[in-house]
Amino acid sequence: MRKLLLFPFFISLLGFMVCSAQKQVIDNQLVNSYDNYLEKRTALLKADSLRYFDAAVKLTPKEQQLNQKLVALQQDMIADYKANHFFPPARNFYNSKAHIEQTPLFKLLKKMPKGGILHLHSGAMGNPRWVAQKAIDTREMHVFWEATNDKYAKGQLQAYAKDKAPKGFRPAYEIAKTNPNFATELVDLLTFDESIDRDSVDIWQEFEYVFQRINGFLTYEKVAVDYLVHGAEILIADNIQHAEFRTFFTSRFYDLEGNKNTEKEYLEILETVEKKVQTIDPDFTFILIQQGLRFFDKSVIEKEVFAAHDYRTKYPKWVRGFDLVAEEDNGHPTLFHAEQFLLLDSLKKATGVELPLYLHNGESNWASTANLYDAILLGTKRIGHGFNLFRFPNLIELVKEKDICVEISPLSNQVLGYIRDLRMHPASTFLRRGVNCVISSDDPLIFDYEGLSYDFWSVFLAWELDLASLKKLTRNSIEYAALTDTEKATAMAIWEKRWSEFIEIALTEL
Numbered sequence: 001m002r003k004l005l006l007f008p009f010f011i012s013l014l015g016f017m018v019c020s021a022q023k024q025v026i027d028n029q030l031v032n033s034y035d036n037y038l039e040k041r042t043a044l045l046k047a048d049s050l051r052y053f054d055a056a057v058k059l060t061p062k063e064q065q066l067n068q069k070l071v072a073l074q075q076d077m078i079a080d081y082k083a084n085h086f087f088p089p090a091r092n093f094y095n096s097k098a099h100i101e102q103t104p105l106f107k108l109l110k111k112m113p114k115g116g117i118l119h120l121h122s123g124a125m126g127n128p129r130w131v132a133q134k135a136i137d138t139r140e141m142h143v144f145w146e147a148t149n150d151k152y153a154k155g156q157l158q159a160y161a162k163d164k165a166p167k168g169f170r171p172a173y174e175i176a177k178t179n180p181n182f183a184t185e186l187v188d189l190l191t192f193d194e195s196i197d198r199d200s201v202d203i204w205q206e207f208e209y210v211f212q213r214i215n216g217f218l219t220y221e222k223v224a225v226d227y228l229v230h231g232a233e234i235l236i237a238d239n240i241q242h243a244e245f246r247t248f249f250t251s252r253f254y255d256l257e258g259n260k261n262t263e264k265e266y267l268e269i270l271e272t273v274e275k276k277v278q279t280i281d282p283d284f285t286f287i288l289i290q291q292g293l294r295f296f297d298k299s300v301i302e303k304e305v306f307a308a309h310d311y312r313t314k315y316p317k318w319v320r321g322f323d324l325v326a327e328e329d330n331g332h333p334t335l336f337h338a339e340q341f342l343l344l345d346s347l348k349k350a351t352g353v354e355l356p357l358y359l360h361n362g363e364s365n366w367a368s369t370a371n372l373y374d375a376i377l378l379g380t381k382r383i384g385h386g387f388n389l390f391r392f393p394n395l396i397e398l399v400k401e402k403d404i405c406v407e408i409s410p411l412s413n414q415v416l417g418y419i420r421d422l423r424m425h426p427a428s429t430f431l432r433r434g435v436n437c438v439i440s441s442d443d444p445l446i447f448d449y450e451g452l453s454y455d456f457w458s459v460f461l462a463w464e465l466d467l468a469s470l471k472k473l474t475r476n477s478i479e480y481a482a483l484t485d486t487e488k489a490t491a492m493a494i495w496e497k498r499w500s501e502f503i504e505i506a507l508t509e510l
């Protein structure tokens with residue numbers, strides 16, 4: 001029994017000795033090959049990181065110190081979100097907005113000097129509560145306060161002289177007197193909230209209604225200056241020093257007699273705004289990019305191209321470029337208007353004046369939407385949105401070669417139903433492939449938030465960025481601004497000073 005017992009023991013001992021010797025050899029080989037494997041892995045990681053858009057950024061010793069703290073904070077937050085099965089940048093923005101505001105990261109990002117905001121529609125900035133109050137305080141401002149019909153949307157604002165308003169419009173202050181919830185109800189009609197969770201086509205429909213509601217407010221000449229100053233004040237509070245407003249230079253402002261501003265009056269308004277804004281921040285600058293609507297026919301766009309070129313010639317300080325906006329999958333493709341854009345080459349030759357393009361393109365989830373080919377061929381200086389660039393391998397290379405900057409508006413893309421989980425936003429891959437981007441907010445009034453800090457907060461976590469990325473993204477917003485070289489140098493010097501101050505403050509606070 002024992003022998004019987006011993007025999008298998010002896011066999012297994014022998015087996016163990018043989019195996020052990022073999023294992024030693026295998027282990028040694030494994031160590032060598034594992035070391036080798038790790039070396040190859042490190043080399044691959046390094047090769048990729050050398051391609052990143054921020055590869056050339058050098059951090060100062062203080063910045064390195066802050067970076068360590070910032071990345072540690074980021075990783076702690078991510079670990080916490082993972083443990084709670086809740087990662088805000090992957091969820092509906094409105095469900096986490098209040099949470100975002102409470103985080104030390106948000107408070108820090110608010111103080112970060114962000115340089116410029118390069119993609120912002122002046123018709124959709126500011127605080128909607130301010131708009132509602134201003135409507136109530138402006139005696140002649142009326143509001144359509146009946147169910148939306150074919151002609152008017154409920155909540156549509158328009159200034160009218162006494163007794164001149166069409167049926168259904170009432171003075172806003174009168175409604176506010178009898179309905180204590182009027183301001184809140186109006187804000188609800190001007191903004192999106194957590195109920196916006198449908199297909200982007202439906203969301204765009206809502207979007208158009210909001211523009212219809214607010215347009216008569218912000219184009220009323222007596223409101224215009226205060227509205228623009230208010231919009232700029234919000235940007236300044238978020239440490240933004242420069243803004244490029246996509247706007248309808250041609251539509252101007254109206255008065256109670258139904259007259260539209262002349263060009264001269266329009267310019268006076270801009271100059272008044274500039275003076276007032278500079279009392280808040282003497283370094284703040286803003287310029288305009290004239291926009292047309294992509295669903296108009298060729299003859300309308302041709303006229304707009306000529307008009308914008310004329311404004312660029314006469315008012316080079318204000319008008320810096322041209323763009324076509326509106327829902328991309330719904331309007332005409334960019335190719336439809338290519339001939340009108342090509343006129344700009346002839347205009348440049350004839351007059352010596354260039355009207356640069358800053359085209360909204362690539363804001364689509366459909367593989368067949370290939371407007372980016374046209375945007376790039378037409379020589380766009382920057383691309384508005386451009387998230388479907390990831391589908392076109394040659395174009396990614398061309399964007400880098402031609403040094404075209406992509407204006408990314410992460411929360412806009414999420415709220416409008418294009419990209420729900422921001423970890424999967426294609427811009428994360430653009431940055432890793434060396435494409436230069438900037439962060440923008442597009443239409444923050446409608447999305448019901450202010451400034452750029454919410455967007456930076458979301459992508460800092462979703463794309464696991466670091467201080468070098470933040471530094472490069474904010475510097476890009478000046479390097480790719482529609483400014484002259486001299487203006488850029490001035491703006492960069494201001495940014496650098498503010499950035500060094502920020503590093504000092506952040507090191508003490510974090």
Ligand SMILES: [Zn+2]
Binds near residue numbers: 360384
């Ligand atoms: Zn836009």
